[in-house]
Amino acid sequence: MIQLRGVSKQFGARWAVRDLDLSVPRGEIFGLLGHNGAGKSTAIGMMLGQVWPTTGELRICGHDITRDRAKALQRVGAIFETPVFYDYLSGWKNLQILSHYTAPTPPERIQKIVEWVGLTGREHDKVSKYSHGMRTRLALAQALLPDPELLILDEPSDGLDPEGIHEMRLTIQRLQKELSLTILLSSHLLNEVEQLCTRIAVLNQGKKVFEGTLADAKQTKHWVRLRVGDFARATASLQSEKLITDTRNGSLVALADGVKTDSLVRRLVALDIPVFEVAQEEETLESFYLNLMQDSRAAKPTTLDSRPSTSA
Amino acid sequence: MFFLQLRSELAKLFGKKRTYIGFGAFLLSQNVMLLAFRYSNWQKGTARLLEGNGYVATEFISTLTVAVLMLIPQILLLMPLYVMLVGGDLVAKEAEDGTLRMILSRPISRFRLLFTKWLTGVIFAAILVVSLGAMAVFFAGCWFEWKGMFIFIPIPGGQTIFNVMSAGEGLKYYALAHVILAVNACTMLSLAFMFSCFNMKPAAATILALSFLFLSVVMEGMPFFEDWKEFAITHHFRAWVLVFAKPMPLAQIAEALCVLAGVNVTAFVIGATHFHMRDIKS
Numbered sequence: 001m002i003q004l005r006g007v008s009k010q011f012g013a014r015w016a017v018r019d020l021d022l023s024v025p026r027g028e029i030f031g032l033l034g035h036n037g038a039g040k041s042t043a044i045g046m047m048l049g050q051v052w053p054t055t056g057e058l059r060i061c062g063h064d065i066t067r068d069r070a071k072a073l074q075r076v077g078a079i080f081e082t083p084v085f086y087d088y089l090s091g092w093k094n095l096q097i098l099s100h101y102t103a104p105t106p107p108e109r110i111q112k113i114v115e116w117v118g119l120t121g122r123e124h125d126k127v128s129k130y131s132h133g134m135r136t137r138l139a140l141a142q143a144l145l146p147d148p149e150l151l152i153l154d155e156p157s158d159g160l161d162p163e164g165i166h167e168m169r170l171t172i173q174r175l176q177k178e179l180s181l182t183i184l185l186s187s188h189l190l191n192e193v194e195q196l197c198t199r200i201a202v203l204n205q206g207k208k209v210f211e212g213t214l215a216d217a218k219q220t221k222h223w224v225r226l227r228v229g230d231f232a233r234a235t236a237s238l239q240s241e242k243l244i245t246d247t248r249n250g251s252l253v254a255l256a257d258g259v260k261t262d263s264l265v266r267r268l269v270a271l272d273i274p275v276f277e278v279a280q281e282e283e284t285l286e287s288f289y290l291n292l293m294q295d296s297r298a299a300k301p302t303t304l305d306s307r308p309s310t311s312a
Numbered sequence: 313m314f315f316l317q318l319r320s321e322l323a324k325l326f327g328k329k330r331t332y333i334g335f336g337a338f339l340l341s342q343n344v345m346l347l348a349f350r351y352s353n354w355q356k357g358t359a360r361l362l363e364g365n366g367y368v369a370t371e372f373i374s375t376l377t378v379a380v381l382m383l384i385p386q387i388l389l390l391m392p393l394y395v396m397l398v399g400g401d402l403v404a405k406e407a408e409d410g411t412l413r414m415i416l417s418r419p420i421s422r423f424r425l426l427f428t429k430w431l432t433g434v435i436f437a438a439i440l441v442v443s444l445g446a447m448a449v450f451f452a453g454c455w456f457e458w459k460g461m462f463i464f465i466p467i468p469g470g471q472t473i474f475n476v477m478s479a480g481e482g483l484k485y486y487a488l489a490h491v492i493l494a495v496n497a498c499t500m501l502s503l504a505f506m507f508s509c510f511n512m513k514p515a516a517a518t519i520l521a522l523s524f525l526f527l528s529v530v531m532e533g534m535p536f537f538e539d540w541k542e543f544a545i546t547h548h549f550r551a552w553v554l555v556f557a558k559p560m561p562l563a564q565i566a567e568a569l570c571v572l573a574g575v576n577v578t579a580f581v582i583g584a585t586h587f588h589m590r591d592i593k594s
Contacts, residue, residue: 050592069419073418085414088328100313152417
């Protein structure tokens with residue numbers, strides 16, 4: 001549904017997106033992660049034909065977005081952070097107006113969507129009277145009007161309270177389950193991405209630093225919590241024995257391939273280093289993401305480039 | 313599909329309260345001017361002018377005469393302001409509010425969107441001019457009788473339009489003058505619309521367009537630019553006055569209309585070209 005090949009965008013001297021390859025197959029909920037200014041919104045802007053790419057090729061629903069925008073966006077819906085509407089008009093009128101930019105939409109279709117998003121009874125009220133949650137529902141309704149195959153959600157939970165975030169999460173799950181939509185979700189909320197997405201890509205300073213499944217993200221390294229008498233001596237020895245590959249935060253070690261915790265313990269006992277705790281540390285998306293960013297900030301391009309990158 | 317989109321743009325424009333500011337301002341100013349004409353020396357001066365030229369003043373101080381007198385200051389001051397206020401809003405306000413990004417996530421081409429918006433603005437400008445003319449006749453009709461029409465409009469540069477005509481003939485020319493005034497209003501709107509297509513605030517687009525007009529007026533009034541006055545857009549805006557001249561200078565009016573049509577097209581093309589190349593971001 002989404003194919004980006006070598007896409008870059010330069011604003012003045014700054015590269016907002018650099019050499020981005022991305023592939024989102026049909027039926028997937030794909031998460032786009034990255035801090036503010038990482039290039040997520042620019043990438044989404046390019047996918048929707050709002051931002052012109054400096055280089056590269058973007059295909060949406062099989063059509064080149066820069067050359068065949070109308071066909072590419074025919075069955076695409078989008079929601080942006082902080083939904084904005086014509087506040088002086090009713091929700092219904094807003095939906096009518098926005099639908100006219102895609103295709104003539106019968107009132108029955110609008111009514112059906114209004115019911116689907118749960119705005120029934122309030123659709124003829126002015127949008128200025130809507131709460132933030134209702135605006136988000138209206139944003140979802142306008143995105144669903146063209147009967148989309150692809151839904152692009154740019155931080156849809158932005159500004160919502162915890163209840164609203166939960167509701168949005170359930171709605172996204174419902175969208176995929178009931179309407180079999182392909183969804184691209186850009187979000188800061190790692191918990192949300194973890195619960196919804198099957199695959200993710202992480203952007204940092206305009207570059208993709210990871211793409212793969214959530215399982216890939218969590219299993220890049222097998223971390224073990226190690227509490228010993230002398231951590232520095234222990235890790236130096238374990239590294240020289242090639243039992244571990246990395247250490248973190250003075251308490252975690254990454255096991256080398258094929259190495260089990262019992263080998264570690266045996267070696268430490270042999271060195272007469274007291275062992276107080278050895279436990280498998282489960283990698284969360286949050287810890288994975290934070291480490292990825294930490295590595296990136298440490299300006300170790302080779303480390304970043306050598307990270308597993310599963311392009312579909 | 314195009315008409316649905318045009319209807320949507322019209323619904324957006326006429327759904328906003330600020331769209332009606334111009335209509336309200338005209339309503340108010342016309343009545344103030346009407347009172348001023350009726351109860352000040354303005355009416356006496358007009359009567360003296362008529363009588364000095366051998367006409368019976370009571371026959372020509374009429375609905376149409378007063379309507380045209382009321383129109384002049386409004387056309388010079390209020391019309392550019394309110395038309396450009398709306399023109400400056402057309403694209404820049406949507407970009408500022410963020411609704412433009414939502415529209416452009418749909419399969420409508422930028423050119424088509426702009427053309428629909430521009431056409432909406434043109435319809436607004438035409439409605440504003442027609443309302444202005446109709447209101448002027450209506451309110452003047454409440455106070456003055458429906459009789460012959462008298463025109464006395466001095467034009468900068470020495471020429472003066474002086475004419476008297478029957479009510480029927482006067483109404484015909486009055487209507488024709490409004491067609492040309494509508495073209496003027498469209499041109500003003502197109503200028504503001506052009507600036508609105510650039511990455512700027514709506515107020516900045518309006519101010520830039522007004523500055524452009526102001527500059528044109530100033531340059532046109534300077535003796536140094538006498539030979540270049542055809543290049544001043546405001547020079548061509550006066551074609552509406554020429555409708556009342558005897559004989560009517562058709563070639564001059566046609567020339568002015570062609571220039572204004574050219575300015576409209578140029579402004580649209582510049583705006584559309586820049587808008588097409590622009591990145592629309594939040």
